[in-house]
Amino acid sequence: MSLAGEAVVAPAPEAAAPARPRAGAPRANPLLVLIVTGMVVALGSLGFVSAAPNRIVSGKPLALWVAVEPGVAALVAALVVALGASALIRSGVWRDRLIALIAAALLVASLLAAAHAAGLVAAASGPVARTSLGAAFWIVAAGAAFALADAVGRLAPHPLAQSAIAAAVVGALLALAASGALSDLSLAREFANRRAAYGAEMLRHLALVGGALAAALPIGTLLGLLALRRPGWRKPLFAVLNLIQTIPSIAIFGLLIGPLSALSGAFPGLRALGIGGIGAAPAVIALTLYGLLPVARGAFTGLASVPPAVIDAARGMGLDERQILRRVSIPLALPILVAALRVVVVQLTGLTVVAALIGAGGLGVFIFQGLGQTATDLILLGALSAIALALVFDLALRSLGELIATGERP
Amino acid sequence: MIVLDRLTKRYGPTVAVDQLSLTVPTGSICALVGASGCGKSTTLRLINRLIEPDGGRVLIEGTDAASLPAVALRRRIGYVIQSIGLFPHWSIARNISTVPELLGWTPARISARVDELLDLVGLDPALYRHRRPHQLSGGQQQRVGVARALAADPDLLLMDEPFGALDPVTRDGLQGALIDIQARTGKTVVIVTHDIDEAIRLASRIAVLDGGRLIQQGTPRELLAHPVNSFVEAFVGGPRRGLRLLQVTPVGERTDYSVDHGDACEPIAADAMLDAALALMVAGGTDRLPVRDQAGRRGTLSLADVVTS
Amino acid sequence: MSDIASGHTRPPAGALARLAARPAVWASLAFAAALMLLPYSGPLFHALFPDLPRPLYTRASFLDLALSHAGLVGLASLVVVSLGIAIGIFVTRPAGRDFAGPVDTLTAVGQTFPPTAVLALAVPAIGYGGAPTVIALIVYGLLPVVSATIAGLGAVPAAPVQAADGIGLSPAGRLVKVELPLAAPVILSGIRTSVILNIGTATIGSTVGALTLGSPIIEGLSGSNPAYVLQGALLVGLFAVATDLWFDELERALH
Numbered sequence: 001m002s003l004a005g006e007a008v009v010a011p012a013p014e015a016a017a018p019a020r021p022r023a024g025a026p027r028a029n030p031l032l033v034l035i036v037t038g039m040v041v042a043l044g045s046l047g048f049v050s051a052a053p054n055r056i057v058s059g060k061p062l063a064l065w066v067a068v069e070p071g072v073a074a075l076v077a078a079l080v081v082a083l084g085a086s087a088l089i090r091s092g093v094w095r096d097r098l099i100a101l102i103a104a105a106l107l108v109a110s111l112l113a114a115a116h117a118a119g120l121v122a123a124a125s126g127p128v129a130r131t132s133l134g135a136a137f138w139i140v141a142a143g144a145a146f147a148l149a150d151a152v153g154r155l156a157p158h159p160l161a162q163s164a165i166a167a168a169v170v171g172a173l174l175a176l177a178a179s180g181a182l183s184d185l186s187l188a189r190e191f192a193n194r195r196a197a198y199g200a201e202m203l204r205h206l207a208l209v210g211g212a213l214a215a216a217l218p219i220g221t222l223l224g225l226l227a228l229r230r231p232g233w234r235k236p237l238f239a240v241l242n243l244i245q246t247i248p249s250i251a252i253f254g255l256l257i258g259p260l261s262a263l264s265g266a267f268p269g270l271r272a273l274g275i276g277g278i279g280a281a282p283a284v285i286a287l288t289l290y291g292l293l294p295v296a297r298g299a300f301t302g303l304a305s306v307p308p309a310v311i312d313a314a315r316g317m318g319l320d321e322r323q324i325l326r327r328v329s330i331p332l333a334l335p336i337l338v339a340a341l342r343v344v345v346v347q348l349t350g351l352t353v354v355a356a357l358i359g360a361g362g363l364g365v366f367i368f369q370g371l372g373q374t375a376t377d378l379i380l381l382g383a384l385s386a387i388a389l390a391l392v393f394d395l396a397l398r399s400l401g402e403l404i405a406t407g408e409r410p
Numbered sequence: 411m412i413v414l415d416r417l418t419k420r421y422g423p424t425v426a427v428d429q430l431s432l433t434v435p436t437g438s439i440c441a442l443v444g445a446s447g448c449g450k451s452t453t454l455r456l457i458n459r460l461i462e463p464d465g466g467r468v469l470i471e472g473t474d475a476a477s478l479p480a481v482a483l484r485r486r487i488g489y490v491i492q493s494i495g496l497f498p499h500w501s502i503a504r505n506i507s508t509v510p511e512l513l514g515w516t517p518a519r520i521s522a523r524v525d526e527l528l529d530l531v532g533l534d535p536a537l538y539r540h541r542r543p544h545q546l547s548g549g550q551q552q553r554v555g556v557a558r559a560l561a562a563d564p565d566l567l568l569m570d571e572p573f574g575a576l577d578p579v580t581r582d583g584l585q586g587a588l589i590d591i592q593a594r595t596g597k598t599v600v601i602v603t604h605d606i607d608e609a610i611r612l613a614s615r616i617a618v619l620d621g622g623r624l625i626q627q628g629t630p631r632e633l634l635a636h637p638v639n640s641f642v643e644a645f646v647g648g649p650r651r652g653l654r655l656l657q658v659t660p661v662g663e664r665t666d667y668s669v670d671h672g673d674a675c676e677p678i679a680a681d682a683m684l685d686a687a688l689a690l691m692v693a694g695g696t697d698r699l700p701v702r703d704q705a706g707r708r709g710t711l712s713l714a715d716v717v718t719s
Numbered sequence: 720m721s722d723i724a725s726g727h728t729r730p731p732a733g734a735l736a737r738l739a740a741r742p743a744v745w746a747s748l749a750f751a752a753a754l755m756l757l758p759y760s761g762p763l764f765h766a767l768f769p770d771l772p773r774p775l776y777t778r779a780s781f782l783d784l785a786l787s788h789a790g791l792v793g794l795a796s797l798v799v800v801s802l803g804i805a806i807g808i809f810v811t812r813p814a815g816r817d818f819a820g821p822v823d824t825l826t827a828v829g830q831t832f833p834p835t836a837v838l839a840l841a842v843p844a845i846g847y848g849g850a851p852t853v854i855a856l857i858v859y860g861l862l863p864v865v866s867a868t869i870a871g872l873g874a875v876p877a878a879p880v881q882a883a884d885g886i887g888l889s890p891a892g893r894l895v896k897v898e899l900p901l902a903a904p905v906i907l908s909g910i911r912t913s914v915i916l917n918i919g920t921a922t923i924g925s926t927v928g929a930l931t932l933g934s935p936i937i938e939g940l941s942g943s944n945p946a947y948v949l950q951g952a953l954l955v956g957l958f959a960v961a962t963d964l965w966f967d968e969l970e971r972a973l974h
Contacts, residue, residue: 030817135844149828150821246963248919251952254936257945278940313495316460316568317509317558318485331499350833354923357940367839371926376843383836394831 031150032087032099035143039080047134049114051121054128055186055375061134067117076113079106080140083147096151103148104169110140111176118184130186132377159402163395186377194366198381205362205389208280208352209345212287216344219288220295227300234300241293249351252289253358256282283352283360290351291344298340302333334404342397349390353382363389411436411471412457412566412598418465419452419622426452428622429466434615436471436565439592439599441613443606443645449622450602454568457600458487470566485509488559488567488597492574494551496543502528502554503539509562527557530594532587549580553587560595569601573608585611606646610634610654618642631658656685656716664716665701667709677702680709684716691716743964750957757781757950764946774946776935781954788931788958791849791921795856796914803861803913804906807868808894819869826866834859834920842927852924852931859920860913867909871902904973911966918959922951932958 047061048068065073083102089095118131152165182188191198223241227234244252260282306329314324330337356364366382369375412434419427427449434440442450455461457468459480468475475483496505506527507520515523525535531553543551552572559567572588573581589612592599603609609616610630617627618641626638634655637643647654662680675694678687680703687699697713738744758781764774809815810822837859841851875898883893899906922933932955939947 031821132843146821146825149824153820153824243960243963246915246959247956248922248933248959250919250922250933250936251956251959254940254948254952255956257948261945307493307495307498309491309493309495310497311495312460312493313489313491313555314497314508316458316484316489316491318481318483318487318512319508320481323512328497332497346831350831350835353833353835357926357937364835367835368926371839371842374847379839379842383833383839386833386836390831390833391828394828 029087029091029095029099032083032147035147036080036084036087039140039143040084042136042139043077043080046136046139048136049117049121049134050132051117051125052130052132053125055130056373058374058376059130059132062117064113064136068113068120069116072113072116076106076109076140079109083144093155096155100148100151100155103144103151104172106144107141107148107169108172108176110137110144111173112181115182115185118182118186122184130189130377131184132186133380159395159399163399166395187380190375190377190381194381198366198385201361201363201365202385202389204360205349205352205364205386208283208287208355208360208362209348211280211284212291212348212352213345215284215288216291216295216348217341220292220344221299223292223296224299224303227296228303238293238297241296244289245293249286249290249354250357252286253282253355256285257358260285278359280360282358283355287348287351287355291348294340294344294347298337298343299333302336302340303329305336306332335401338397338401338404342394342401345393345397346390349393350386353386411469412600413469414453414457414466415469416466417453417456417463417468419449419456419461420464425622427456427463430619430622430624431466432617432624432627434598434600436598437596438614439601439612440615440617441609442600442602442617442619443604443609444619444625445645446604448619450604450619451570452622453619454570454600454602457566458484458489458568460484485512485562486564486566488561488564490552490555490559490567490569490572492571494548494555496551496554496558498543501540501542502533502546505543505554506558506561508558513562523561524557527560530560530591531557533557547580548576549584552576552584556584556588556591560591560597565598567597567599569599571602571604574603574605581608588612606654610657618645629658631655634658653685656688657683659684661687661701661711662703665703665709665711666715667701667707669710670700670708675700677708678711680704680707687711688713688716741964741968743961743968746957746961746964750954750961753954753957754781754785757954764950768946771944771946774944776938776947776950778938779930779934781932781950784930784932784934784951785954785958787849787929788918788921788933788955791853791856791924791929791931792914792917795853795860795917795921796910798857799860799864799913799917800910802857803864803909804868806861806865807872807906811869811872812890822865823869826862826869829859829862830866832859834916835923838920838923838927847928849924849929851927852921852929855924856917856920860917863909863912863916864906865909867912868902868906871905871909872898874905875901904970907966907970907973911963911970914966915959915963918955918962922955931955 043064046063048064050059050061051067052059064076067073079102083099083106086095086098086102114131114133114137121129121131148169152162156162156165176182177188183192223237227237257278261278310328310332311324314328319327352360352362353364353367356362356368363382363386366378366385368382370378370380370382414430414432417427417430418425430449430453432440442453444450452461456463457470457475459468459475496502497508500508503521503524506524507515510520510523524539528535528538533550533553538546538550538554543554546554555572559569573584576584585608588599591597599612601609601612613630615627616630616633618625618633620641626633626642633642634646634651637646637651643651660680661678661682661684664684665680675696677700678690680701690699691697691713699711701709701711703709758775761775764771768774806822810819834855838852838855841855841858845851845854879897879901880893883897888896921929921931922936925931925933925937932951935947935951936955937951939945939949939951
């Protein structure tokens with residue numbers, strides 16, 4: 001049973017999870033206490049940034065109060081303390097608003113503090129010196145982001161509202177980056193050095209996912225319909241699709257190299273089309289194979305979830321098969337179909353990272369280049385971009401699913 | 411008039427419907443009854459060609475159903491099923507307007523028709539038009555199911571155990587509503603049921619099926635009075651058959667109009683059924699009841715006349 | 720249940736025949752055979768790839784690679800299963816209720832992260848080698864197990880739980896004797912997802928310096944040696960499929 005399949009079969013609880021209201025009597029927020037304790041310990045014992053004389057050597061960790069001017073350190077510390085204090089007051093809407101506000105401020109402040117530290121390092125040690133984000137920064141930032149998400153989840157349970165707030169936060173961070181305030185950070189330098197390549201690889205990543213979707217959606221849907229119409233084929237079909245998902249992606253990519261290079265060797269016309277052992281062709285084929293299971297299972301589960309009585313009534317009233325599919329089956333199956341689409345898009349976005357290993361390009365290029373050059377900030381650039389892309393797709397399709405669900409409820 | 415002519419349907423080696431011939435006069439309610447698996451539902455679905463026959467014909471007002479496109483045929487025939495099958499993603503109004511929409515009626519005509527039908531099935535249009543199926547009770551949903559089936563004013567209504575999933579009180583109300591609707595619209599109705607009481611109450615003709623064959627057909631009274639074999643006799647009630655016979659025999663048939671019992675109590679109408687008369691006797695502790703027919707003639711019904719014909 | 724029980728009472732020959740009918744057995748045998756025979760397959764790969772001077776991966780023995788791969792996944796899975804189920808139990812008890820919502824959110828969001836990105840992030844945090852791979856496998860592998868445990872315990876019907884309370888079981892007794900057995904199939908499917916994902920992620924682990932069956936693949940890709948790629952892909956594919964099929968058997972035994 002694959003991850004993808006699980007999610008398709010049970011979209012509802014997963015979709016509802018971020019929106020779940022917290023039950024129980026009003027009291028302190030133990031999770032936030034835990035988060036703030038973690039922040040305090042991290043700030044006290046780990047480096048907030050790490051400074052290195054150049055790109056390749058590994059840096060020396062600098063604690064927050066060493067890395068930045070006292071006023072900046074005090075601001076970050078004050079926000080952490082304020083977040084901890086707000087965890088102890090009794091629960092209510094205004095507490096969640098306060099937490100959201102402080103957490104958002106802490107997120108921005110810690111990023112600005114790190115950039116400020118990078119500016120100080122650059123001023124002291126020259127332009128080749130590198131300042132990377134340290135463990136304490138990541139713990140504070142992740143904690144603040146999670147506190148923000150948790151508070152927003154309770155304040156605005158609707159995924160559309162959550163999407164709007166997420167977009168606002170991301171927009172603020174992007175504006176900060178665009179303003180040049182962060183440009184002394186090593187991560188920003190890695191990006192600046194590869195601005196053109198970054199855009200190209202991002203587009204490449206999207207193109208690979210899009211190409212695989214273009215093939216997996218129609219084929220997978222047909223397979224799902226086949227499973228629906230021919231009960232005897234159901235078990236072997238899903239067993240085979242499940243087996244494909246079981247095989248590690250890199251193995252499928254690798255196994256396709258031989259046959260495809262043989263093909264392009266035998267038919268030079270294929271090579272002219274760009275089809276060969278390495279590159280986009282094996283990547284899209286492998287990604288398509290992976291996408292088949294969630295798509296087929298989604299189409300099958302969705303259409304099988306339509307009550308037989310409704311189909312019988314529709315047929316008895318004189319709807320033809322196409323009208324039944326268009327007017328009845330697909331609208332009723334839509335929530336499950338969209339959930340399946342979300343699963344397959346997120347999964348393919350992740351798998352495409354690996355495609356860089358067979359020369360197909362995409363965001364994985366930065367990860368594997370970074371791993372090869374021991375350039376940690378290049379690794380971060382690729383990994384964080386891939387994670388962000390998957391999250392954007394997830395949130396967007398979750399919102400779409402919610403829109404459809406509310407459209408159906410009066 | 412609906413004529414089933416030697417209709418046959420096989421599933422592999424089993425014969426679901428075996429050379430079944432049956433005539434349903436226009437404007438009557440015909441009940442197909444029998445145990446589960448007797449082929450009654452299959453027969454119904456052969457009429458609107460949800461199932462294609464392996465032999466025989468269905469003639470609707472003289473036209474062979476097989477000569478029409480199946481989809482067009484079904485749009486001319488109302489269809490009501492036990493599990494109702496309302497479209498959960500549509501409002502009540504849109505559910506009812508499905509077939510008129512397919513037939514290309516104007517929106518104004520559809521809208522007027524929806525209100526008319528909701529009135530007919532006893533639901534207030536202002537209240538129910540915009541609701542969703544899940545906001546209605548089972549009985550209300552089936553009222554909508556009947557309205558939806560009647561939407562395009564079909565001459566023929568097919569009902570497959572339409573009230574089988576409802577509680578007895580709701581079922582009783584809907585049976586009454588169906589009798590009323592049929593009386594007002596004059597539709598021809600073929601209804602499948604395993605409930606002989608329902609068949610007796612609703613149908614002017616009952617066809618008893620067993621193993622895909624037609625065993626006996628006739629008016630409820632004919633079946634109760636003269637079952638052709640022990641199967642039909644058991645089906646229509648066995649030892650309780652006599653009680654059901656009272657339900658279909660009018661008081662007037664047993665009344666002695668030579669004796670005027672006077673006005674000791676309120677007289678019973680001559681077209682009431684004997685079961686009602688018997689109930690009055692038991693309740694009043696008497697063995698005689700005054701009777702008055704529609705013409706105003708007076709007479710007397712005695713317990714002995716109820717029991718012996 | 721019944722076919723396991725009847726399997727015990729049959730004569731050995733019958734049991735053997737039943738064993739032979741299991742695809743898991745065949746996949747495992749194929750994996751073992753590939754491991755044993757690949758070192759002697761030099762001539763075959765010479766014939767297949769005549770242009771390659773060294774068509775057989777020899778930097779490490781395939782057996783060592785497989786053992787290291789299985790060791791990484793096994794170690795991570797051990798931690799994942801014990802920790803994941805513990806977390807899942809904790810947040811479904813009254814004491815941990817407060818954490819249920821956030822943990823649910825975290826697992827849902829975390830599972831959208833590309834596993835390779837999580838693996839890559841372990842390098843800046845820990846460095847290269849087997850350790851970051853195991854850490855990444857644990858972090859990523861926890862998510863499906865935790866969410867499956869929460870889902871499985873949450874889906875236990877109310878009636879048996881009330882009956883357990885009614886006959887006077889303690890909360891711990893109720894958990895062990897009623898809730899966990901009823902949730903077991905769901906939890907097992909979460910473990911399966913986690914293990915299969917981790918076999919795949921561990922394969923990529925060779926890019927961060929772990930010794931796995933992915934090593935020939937990665938080396939073959941960077942050194943343009945398709946024979947290495949084929950050898951690694953064949954072995955890791957068989958390993959994953961065999962493991963997955965054994966989970967099939969386990970699930971069948973549970974039902």
